[in-house]
Amino acid sequence: MKIVELRLCNFRNFKEQQFFFGDINVIFGKNAQGKTNILEAIYYLCNFRPVKTTKEIEIINFDSDFSYIKGIFEDNGDLIDREIYLTRDGTKKIKEMGFEIKKVKDISNRIRTIFFSPDNLSLVKGSPSVRRRFFDSLISEIKPAYYNYLKDYFRVLMQKNKLIKNKDAKFFYNRELIEVFNDKIIDFSSVIVKMRLAFLKKFIPFVNEFYADFSGNDTLIDLKYNSPIAEVGEFSIDEIKLKMKEEIKRGYQGPHTDDYIFLSGGREVKRYGSQGEIRTLVLSMIFSRGKIIYEYAGKMPIILLDDVLYELDYNRRQNLLKNDYGQLFITATDIKNLPGEILKRASLIGLPKEG
Numbered sequence: 065m066k067i068v069e070l071r072l073c074n075f076r077n078f079k080e081q082q083f084f085f086g087d088i089n090v091i092f093g094k095n096a097q098g099k100t101n102i103l104e105a106i107y108y109l110c111n112f113r114p115v116k117t118t119k120e121i122e123i124i125n126f127d128s129d130f131s132y133i134k135g136i137f138e139d140n141g142d143l144i145d146r147e148i149y150l151t152r153d154g155t156k157k158i159k160e161m162g163f164e165i166k167k168v169k170d171i172s173n174r175i176r177t178i179f180f181s182p183d184n185l186s187l188v189k190g191s192p193s194v195r196r197r198f199f200d201s202l203i204s205e206i207k208p209a210y211y212n213y214l215k216d217y218f219r220v221l222m223q224k225n226k227l228i229k230n231k232d233a234k235f236f237y238n239r240e241l242i243e244v245f246n247d248k249i250i251d252f253s254s255v256i257v258k259m260r261l262a263f264l265k266k267f268i269p270f271v272n273e274f275y276a277d278f279s280g281n282d283t284l285i286d287l288k289y290n291s292p293i294a295e296v297g298e299f300s301i302d303e304i305k306l307k308m309k310e311e312i313k314r315g316y317q318g319p320h321t322d323d324y325i326f327l328s329g330g331r332e333v334k335r336y337g338s339q340g341e342i343r344t345l346v347l348s349m350i351f352s353r354g355k356i357i358y359e360y361a362g363k364m365p366i367i368l369l370d371d372v373l374y375e376l377d378y379n380r381r382q383n384l385l386k387n388d389y390g391q392l393f394i395t396a397t398d399i400k401n402l403p404g405e406i407l408k409r410a411s412l413i414g415l416p417k418e419g
């Protein structure tokens with residue numbers, strides 16, 4: 065699946081603009097010309113929500129009351145057009161092939177994207193919650209049952225915490241009820257941990273494959289699940305439950321406090337990795353995510369790379385961009401530093417562009 069044409073009307077800084085794309089696209093121009101905004105518009109058309117957790121209406125041009133975006137996609141020779149119309153009062157209309165789509169889940173052509181922006185570096189540098197979110201959403205995408213276990217787990221956890229906080233003595237000292245909640249928490253969390261560990265086993269080889277490809281060296285990347293019950297990966301669910309029970313008595317809170325640790329050549333990347341290494345690792349993670357989803361969904365993703373080239377040496381740039389795994393978009397302030405081989409094959413989109 066690829067996008068061949070994009071029309072923007074009152075989308076961020078674009079009043080009225082049309083773009084045509086190829087397989088490799090370099091969007092270049094000075095700061096604040098709208099390079100990121102083009103990637104965002106493509107992401108929005110594919111995912112129906114802005115990249116960042118900003119309010120959706122922020123995409124509407126400051127001077128306008130509505131925004132209109134249209135994309136024409138190509139899928140094995142078939143053309144699919146998709147439109148989104150959004151007004152400042154929050155009305156949103158989505159059309160595909162001219163037909164209005166009432167619910168996003170009714171859309172049959174799910175268009176996958178891989179989006180990299182420097183914010184993603186928090187996957188390695190940031191707090192455990194960023195990593196948990198990354199893995200939780202990825203595992204949920206390929207295993208919907210995982211999402212249901214997580215939902216049930218958090219529901220019971222909330223109920224238990226509410227009970228503990230309840231100052232009414234009748235409930236406050238109700239140990240029996242707390243035990244019922246604990247048993248449920250153990251049931252759900254043992255499955256969650258087991259699924260996370262099984263997923264990591266599948267995920268790590270992908271990360272290594274991309275890391276070796278981008279870095280051009282054979283440094284081994286490892287991903288450790290950081291939890292008091294991490295070593296029980298190969299055990300049965302009953303054994304995991306037993307271990308979980310012991311650890312909860314020792315103060316373990318549950319899988320919502322676990323973390324993932326990245327190691328490169330045995331050392332923790334967060335502590336010892338260079339900026340270039342961290343960037344290469346995050347890109348490997350994001351591409352692995354795309355590849356796993358591709359295996360699951362069978363469609364090539366659209367790869368959107370914003371400000372990706374900084375801190376990467378020439379070889380890493382070349383290795384990253386030669387990747388022919390999906391339609392590629394990158395932004396750059398200058399095309400001088402792009403590998404010549406890429407420039408020869410790329411569609412160059414310079415900003416500002418005449419309307």
Ligand SMILES: Nc1ncnc2c1ncn2[C@@H]1O[C@H](COP(=O)(O)OP(=O)(O)OP(=O)(O)O)[C@@H](O)[C@H]1O
Nearest residue numbers: 076077095096097098099100101122123124125126
């Ligand atoms: N709703 C909006 N209406 C009008 N302009 C907007 C809106 N939202 C953002 N902008 C402006 O769009 C401009 C371009 O932003 P964008 O982040 O796409 O630039 P860029 O070319 O990627 O810049 P850089 O090279 O600095 O990363 C910014 O000046 C920003 O203030």
